[in-house]
Amino acid sequence: MNQPDTSTSEQDWRTWEQVCAIDVCPEPVAHALHGFGRRRFLHYLQRYASRCGHRVRIGDAFTRQDEQHAWHLFETHAQVGRDRAGKAYKKWLFARAAADPARWVAVVESGASLLMRDAVRSYLRREHSAAFMESLQQQRGSGETGFTLEELLPDAQAPHEVLEERELTYLAERLAGELLPELDRTDRIALWCRSAGIILSDPRVLSWAECGKSKLHRAYERSVERICHRIRKTYAEEGDAFGLALARRTIAKLSDEKMLELSAEIEGLGFSISKRELNEEENR
């Protein structure tokens, strides 16, 4: 395909909305929208390929054919029915842009890009997914270690068959004491919030932690991985069910606001007292 790139105009989008199907749009309109669709499709495909190049090759016959039909992929994914009501996503695109008339076209294109991203994700999942070939022992997720499927869903094995509950509690307390100095303030805030059921994007939490929610999520995930990594190393022979049981008890110990030395800050922040006191009750 060697068609030149063209940017879209408000008229292109309005025409498409009125006539409903790109196939009956005037040629210049169809050309502009097809071009937009192809560019966005390739953008996401190349982004994926740049990180997983062994799974999809941009430029082979199969992907070129799909590139031709990128707009069709976009529309098929976004609509929930063939009638006008089923294509209400168009109204969503334009209503979104109505709030920012100075950048109307850019906002419509950004909304369409979001929808195209979802369409490309579905396309990649259908055409290139190898999830069923993944090993149970392959570590998933971000961070230094990640977790295997077996760790995330261990075989059902009651911990008391492996170790008495009181020994688990003792081990958890000892491990919590060892790991506490490794937690910085952001880690501690993230752990406490998760245990208290407060979402990390709560504006009070963000103000308290003086950072964004992404950093708080990473802090929480890093802390959990650190705990699990230590357990994996120390108790490698005990199995995943034991590891999970000990990890959960250790995290519960570490999430106690007194242990984290956050009590005074929490008091002054105005989080629901009931939630905080309930937490104290449960940890008593």
Place this chain on the structure above:
Amino acid sequence: MKKDRFSQSNDRAAERQRLAEWLAEWELDGLLDEGEQQIPHPAPRRLSGGSASYAQSDVGVGDILLLQPPAIRHPLDRPVYAVLLDDPKPSVGQWLLVPFGPFAVPATPGEWVTGLRAEPLRVLCCWNYRRVSISAVPPHWRVRGLNKGQRLLFAEVIRCLIDDRVLPERQRSRVGPPLLHPGDPRHRYLEEERERVDCQLEPGTGADDLSTDSPSAPYISETPGFDDLERLAAESRTRYGLRGGVYLTTDGACIVAVYPLDAERVKVRIVNRDGTSTAAFDRGYLEAEDGQRSERIETGVAIAAQSMAMQFRSLVDAEGQVRPLKRSR
């Protein structure tokens, strides 16, 4: 009948396969998500006088809606589709608004594969429901309705999940795997999805009448405690997102929060509506639908049998005065 170890092993294998599929889609989404900063997004600002052309229509149970974008944009918003369903807990003038999820694979036992072919409607996030007033459904466009058979099926599924009943056998393979591990990426996904729907239903968009009993109310924990997750998984419960139950006195003055204590008991805490402690019911007790009573309330706390947790009906003070309870979650 208790399952043998072979059946349990098969179940776990199927759950891991489903989790692998979900993780694959989650990771894929993450890979495609970066670079969005290069694409202009609408500047977040509140519109004066409300947004243009919020077209309200007559809607009812079984209708699938596309919610209109909120006045203040979430940076990476997506269209939110949701279905209106009857509230299994009879409540005057309220429906359940249950959103559909972004992925093709259910994440947790609280997400269910609908069988609908349209890609935005493949998975229903039952755990992320909201109660909405019939007279104040958030601004939307109606996109389609469920047929009679679908309405019955959806109603059965949501009823099982909210009432904490086991799903029918034929539906169990259509929900996600249990969430056990504190490091599971699904925790982050759940927070993001909850936030995404919260953002859609902000005040000022016609949803001011939203019940404060919704899962998004800040004083109600949405994230199950870790001990809850294991118990929920062990009992094959498909409810997700409920920590143990929350009740309100019918005058709205007090909250009764239920927490799992151990395999046989729950702990109940009675607080004022503003979250402060109350001793108003000390030396009283809680009563369940079947007549069971909790232990005596002391310093606002009582212990009760696990079997009572889902069926408290009244709070009785030391003088014998009865305050009826209504289940919030």
